[in-house]
Amino acid sequence: MFKVKYFEAIRTTAVILIALVIAFLIISLVSEQPVKTIGIFLWEPLSTLGHIGNVIEMAIPLMFTGLAVSLLFRANMFNLGAEGIFYFSGVVASILAIHLTTLGGWLHPVVAILAGSLVGALLSAIPGILKAKWNANELVTSLMFNNILFGIGLYLLNYHLRDAKAFANVSFKFEETARLAKILPGTRIHTGLIIVLALIVLAHLFLYKTKWGYELRMTGINREFARYSGMKTAKVIILVHLIAGFIAGMGGSVEVLGMYNRFQWTALPGYGLDGALVAMLAKNNPLSVIASALFLAYIRIGADMMARLSDVPSEMISIIQAVIILLISAEQFLKFWKNRMLLKEAKANA
Amino acid sequence: MNSLFDVIFTTDFAFSVLRVTTPILFAALGALISNRAGIINIGMEGIMLVSALTGVIVSAYTHSAWVGLLGAALAGTLIAGILAFFTLKFKTHIILGGVAINMFASGGTVFILYLLSGDKGSSTSLASKVLPSVDIPLLKDIPVLGPILSGHHILTYFSIIAVFAVYYLLNRTPLGLRIRSVGENPHAAQSVGVSVIKIQYTALLLSGFFAGLGGAYMSMGYLSLFTRDMVAGRGWIAIAAESMGRSTTAGTALTSLLFGAADALANALQVLKIPAELIGTLPYVATVIGLLVYAVSETRKKNRKLKSPAAK
Amino acid sequence: MQNALLEMRGITKVYPNGVVANQDVQFSLREGEIHAIAGENGAGKSTLMKIMFGMEEPSDGEILIRGERVKLQSPQDAIDRGIGMVHQHFMLVPSFTVAENMVLGMEPRKGTSFNYAEAVRLTEETARKYNLAVNAKAKVEDLTVGMKQKVEILKALLRGAKILILDEPTAVLTPQETEELFHELQQLKTQGHTIVFISHKLKEVKAICDRITILRGGRSEGVFAVSEVSEQEISRLMVGRDVVLKYDKEHLSAGEAVLSVDRLNVQDSLGKALLTDISFAVQAGQIVGIAGVEGNGQTELIHALTGGLSGVLSSGAVRVAGQDILAADILAIRGLGVSYIPEDRMRQGSAGDASIADNLISIRYRSKELNKGPFLNGGKIARLAAALVEEFKVRCSGPRQPIGMLSGGNMQKVVVARECSTGPQLLIAEQPTRGVDIGAAQFIHQKLLELRGNGCATVLVSADLNEILELSDRLLVMYEGQIVACFEEPSRVSEEELGLYMLGIKRQDKLPSGRAAEHV
Structure with missing residues (x-):
């Protein structure tokens, strides 16, 4: 007999299965050869080292933003600003990757990434401070900030970084010294993976093993209780915004320097909002972010492969993502079942 | 500076303000209705996008712009209905639900577009229709006012009518009374048998309907085809306008007009080499400032505290 | 036995968080009586009347009105069957006028428009009929508490309520207002209304009620004619034993x-x-x-x-x-x-989703003894929590159980343990x-x-x-x-x-x- 405490795990599994079934249904409707296409979607990402590499490369930015959003959600902050920060920090890191020519060797990417992270932290603190000091709705301000940062970033790209000789709307080339090293031959997996895994472990320790993490968790569960206990909840809220902004900013910087040789985002890349999805699948647990980012990367690469090798466009994946978000945050989904279990247990105890 | 005034004080500019305000105004009125019922629909962007595509597809297959418009409005209502179903029935977080709708729309529209036209960028290969523009008799002959107010797209006039319709709905009808009661004190509404869920369903569907009209305008008026991500932030500007407008019909309409003017200005100032990207952020900056001013004044109101004389 | 106007049989209600608010509760209401439901805070009175008014659906059990089984799935169902309710926390929209609040949900129309003039007329007519004076055009946020309550009663009457449920109506009233309310209730009774009066104030129950149903710990303890039971008996049934507490306090010279x-x-x-x-x-x-x-x-x-x-x-x-x-x-x-045991243990005193241990250390997690370098000392925290759970006899599956799963009494013990164990x-x-x-x-x-x-x-x-x-x-x-x-x-x-x-x-x-x- 299932117990109530396994309920969340069962529900997450059910959501993933439903999402996959919907993917199969769409493929069946659209594709001439549905079975073959489903095969590509499921197996191709794991078929070669290169493809597995693609999955991991894709998972790196998702882990960064997923971790950042997890911490914010943990503090009960509905802040979706990781999107704009990820983008803008990428611009900042690019500027340094292009113009900072005097720094040699390993120091160049370190400086560029730290600059991007710090800018991210500062930008993220703004909605945090507005929330903590004046209770301004962090959701609305962070969403507005996404658009503001995108506008400014695009302006910087178009007016200051743009390489007129290039064919597309891209920046000048980064200095070779600025780019992150590849760590696995045959793939484009870069040192960003090590950075993000280390960050995840640190975040786990911070959240569960330190008094600051304790304050964050208590503030998130019940801010009134935290305040009553003597915690400075305003400081906690600003702190979590700083940390989340730092992580999201680092993600943008690492992604740009790890995967590209020019800055080339002319639209928001979407990783910030994907981060919300990763965080939800991970139930806001830092360590679970790894698996949930890998899963999301896996189905995305699957969709990419599918688009390349069959007749179904990769945009299908956004439909699947939408389904996952709608169901995973649906409190009532399968709740009737939990209630029945609770009723049974209560009767058994009575 | 003179050249700036040359750009702004022309009938052409005033005309273009109304032209670019239309989609913002529709979506802002939609956001207004759902917000007054106590639910914030951040899926406006996605709903507009889906409607824009639906308008193009339906008008192309039926050869009728009007049927296309109907299709677009229904599509907007339907997407809002899906959002309502999940948030009200399954208790999905409304914000995350909105995020999901936006995610669905940005990829899903391209998916459908590709299936129907083999093109992921725009709907050039679909022979879609556009809704007409109308000259208003008498008005069009008045100097200054004529060139500004006449000759607009039919949906632009609809959007102005919609402002009055929404005002009437919210303030003068039983449904409006219920919507406002649900937003202000849902328990009170529930206790007298007003179904909070039904009212919120209705409000969300209406918000989708209006966003759908805004989307239809994008692809059947503002442009004459669908292009990928063509809504380009107008849904967010609409939400910002509603927020700046303090959830009143008049405030929302005026702020929409203001943000429309900023948008038109961004287009106009490109001639003067002032970056459109930066001008484009103005509505968002204005909204953050507006929110801040409001939040600070609220906090001040609460925190007027006399220094304790004994604490000296 | 007289026929019951409304009867509830075997009502059980389990909330999604596992709290059992009602268990096999029996309730029977006769036409034209004033019937008290009495019990301590947390005895299940509120849940029972929410079920009666269709605001909550029972997990188990049935409801009969005039012998006919009914399902009350919403307040509207209850209203349609002539049940009205006056909530303790008023169910009014502050920015609306009295008339707007009165007709909400049954708005008079003129074409497609809301007919405000008719709403005012209806309000004034009802007020006259039941002799309860209110100002129809006043904004509710400007009214006194007693006045708001009148609006609530009128609201129910306007909707044709024959059964009127009042949830602790006197809690917010001045003595004069209470007198006035009792007078009004008697008057409604003579006009043929049936009243359910929820209270834990025995004197008030004695003063105006005909019968009383007593709840304790979510179960019904029986129904009595008020004239035939003493206050002592009622209070004994409510709390399960003689309420009189006696403690031997040693005399201390003041410090x-x-x-x-x-x-x-x-x-x-x-x-x-x-x-x-x-x-x-x-x-x-x-x-x-x-x-x-x-x-x-x-x-x-x-x-x-x-x-x-x-x-x-x-x-x-x-x-x-x-x-x-x-x-x-x-x-x-x-x-x-300074330690502080707050009135509201759910809102202030605890973090429901956090473990008992986390709740126990919220005022001392900074202390040296619970930290080891930059980290919290998990072992010490666990030992401290286990010791406090033991000392304060908190009934739970262990210190790692979320506090929100505990019963009110055990949750309160955790709060008291936290506040009293730091040597305040x-x-x-x-x-x-x-x-x-x-x-x-x-x-x-x-x-x-x-x-x-x-x-x-x-x-x-x-x-x-x-x-x-x-x-x-x-x-x-x-x-x-x-x-x-x-x-x-x-x-x-x-x-x-x-x-x-x-x-x-x-x-x-x-x-x-x-x-x-x-x-x-």
């Missing part, structure tokens, strides 16, 4: 003043006085009780003592161990050895046993006395007169933001006498603190 409040004045932002010239002191090893009808300034006084006073104008001084804390933040106040100099205990079972309540009382023996100064604010008379060394009575009486030997004061002060009928002229000149 130094730990807390001293000096001419404390607090006003709200509109300049209305909330506290006026409050002065008193609490010595080490002393429990000072504060009695009063809810809403007479106790909340503001506690805010002032615990760093929660914000957004109001204040003057005077509150000193703990000689330091003024009126402008200090909560951390600094707690740093002086001053304890502010606000309704420390509200809504907990008698066993837990006695346990908590013992702990308070234990702290007293260790020299802790305690301020006890409670609506439970029994508790406050028995535990306090000194008793203050608050009325309209002022201290109106002070008793040095509370256990010799009768409840009746106390009541006169609490209701503002009597006040002592000479208070120990003296009356200070106007201070702004």
Whole structure:
């Protein structure tokens, strides 16, 4: 007999299965050869080292933003600003990757990434401070900030970084010294993976093993209780915004320097909002972010492969993502079942 | 500076303000209705996008712009209905639900577009229709006012009518009374048998309907085809306008007009080499400032505290 | 047996968080009676009447109206069957006028428009019919509490209610307003209405009710004709044993003043006085009780003592161990050895999704003993939590269980364990046993006395007169933001006498603190 405490795990599994079934249904409707296409979607990402590499490369930015959003959600902050920060920090890191020519060797990417992270932290603190000091709705301000940062970033790209000789709307080339090293031959997996895994472990320790993490968790569960206990909840809220902004900013910087040789985002890349999805699948647990980012990367690469090798466009994946978000945050989904279990247990105890 | 005034004080500019305000105004009125019922629909962007595509597809297959418009409005209502179903029935977080709708729309529209036209960028290969523009008799002959107010797209006039319709709905009808009661004190509404869920369903569907009209305008008026991500932030500007407008019909309409003017200005100032990207952020900056001013004044109101004389 | 107008059989309600609010409850209502449902806080009264009014669906059981089985899935179902309800927290839309509130959900129309003039007419007509005067065009946010209640009653009557459920209607009323309400209820009864009167005030039940159903711990304890049972019997059924608590307190010679409040004045932002010239002191090893009808300034006084006073104008001084804390933040106040058991354990006193252990350390997680370098000392925290769970007899599956899964009494024990285990100099205990079972309540009382023996100064604010008379060394009575009486030997004061002060009928002229000149 299932117990109530396994309920969340069962529900997450059910959501993933439903999402996959919907993917199969769409493929069946659209594709001439549905079975073959489903095969590509499921197996191709794991078929070669290169493809597995693609999955991991894709998972790196998702882990960064997923971790950042997890911490914010943990503090009960509905802040979706990781999107704009990820983008803008990428611009900042690019500027340094292009113009900072005097720094040699390993120091160049370190400086560029730290600059991007710090800018991210500062930008993220703004909605945090507005929330903590004046209770301004962090959701609305962070969403507005996404658009503001995108506008400014695009302006910087178009007016200051743009390489007129290039064919597309891209920046000048980064200095070779600025780019992150590849760590696995045959793939484009870069040192960003090590950075993000280390960050995840640190975040786990911070959240569960330190008094600051304790304050964050208590503030998130019940801010009134935290305040009553003597915690400075305003400081906690600003702190979590700083940390989340730092992580999201680092993600943008690492992604740009790890995967590209020019800055080339002319639209928001979407990783910030994907981060919300990763965080939800991970139930806001830092360590679970790894698996949930890998899963999301896996189905995305699957969709990419599918688009390349069959007749179904990769945009299908956004439909699947939408389904996952709608169901995973649906409190009532399968709740009737939990209630029945609770009723049974209560009767058994009575 | 003179050249700036040359750009702004022309009938052409005033005309273009109304032209670019239309989609913002529709979506802002939609956001207004759902917000007054106590639910914030951040899926406006996605709903507009889906409607824009639906308008193009339906008008192309039926050869009728009007049927296309109907299709677009229904599509907007339907997407809002899906959002309502999940948030009200399954208790999905409304914000995350909105995020999901936006995610669905940005990829899903391209998916459908590709299936129907083999093109992921725009709907050039679909022979879609556009809704007409109308000259208003008498008005069009008045100097200054004529060139500004006449000759607009039919949906632009609809959007102005919609402002009055929404005002009437919210303030003068039983449904409006219920919507406002649900937003202000849902328990009170529930206790007298007003179904909070039904009212919120209705409000969300209406918000989708209006966003759908805004989307239809994008692809059947503002442009004459669908292009990928063509809504380009107008849904967010609409939400910002509603927020700046303090959830009143008049405030929302005026702020929409203001943000429309900023948008038109961004287009106009490109001639003067002032970056459109930066001008484009103005509505968002204005909204953050507006929110801040409001939040600070609220906090001040609460925190007027006399220094304790004994604490000296 | 007379036929029942409304009958509830075997009602069980389990909430999604696992709380069992009603278990196999039986209730039967006769036409034309005033029927009391009595029980302590947390006995399941509110849940039962929510089910009666269609706001909650029972997990099990059935409801019959005039012998016919019905399903009440929404308030509308209940309204359609002639059931009306007056909620304790008024169900009114503040920005709407009385008339708009009256007709909400059944709006008169003119074409597609809302017919406001007709709404006003309906309101005035109903008010005349039932002899309850209201101003139809006034905004509800501007009305007095008693007036709002009238609007609520009229709302139900306008909707054709024959059965009227009133949820603790007198809790928010002045004595005069209560008198008036009783008069109105009698009048409605003679007009053929049936009234369900939810209360835990036995005198009121005695005064106007015909029959009484008693709930305890979510179960029904039986139904009685009010004239045939004594107050003692009712209270015995409500709490399960004789409510009279007796504690042997050792006599302690008073120590130094730990807390001293000096001419404390607090006003709200509109300049209305909330506290006026409050002065008193609490010595080490002393429990000072504060009695009063809810809403007479106790909340503001506690805010002032615990760093929660914000957004109001204040003057005077509150000193703990000689330091003024009126402008200090909560951390600094707690740093002086102040513990605080808050009235609302769900909203303030606990973090529901966090473990019992996490809830136990929230005021001491910074301490050296619980930290090891940059990290929390998990082993020590676990041992501390296990020891406290043991000492305070918290019934749970272990310290890692989320506190939100516990029953009210056990949750309160966790709160008390946390606040009492840090060796406080001053304890502010606000309704420390509200809504907990008698066993837990006695346990908590013992702990308070234990702290007293260790020299802790305690301020006890409670609506439970029994508790406050028995535990306090000194008793203050608050009325309209002022201290109106002070008793040095509370256990010799009768409840009746106390009541006169609490209701503002009597006040002592000479208070120990003296009356200070106007201070702004």
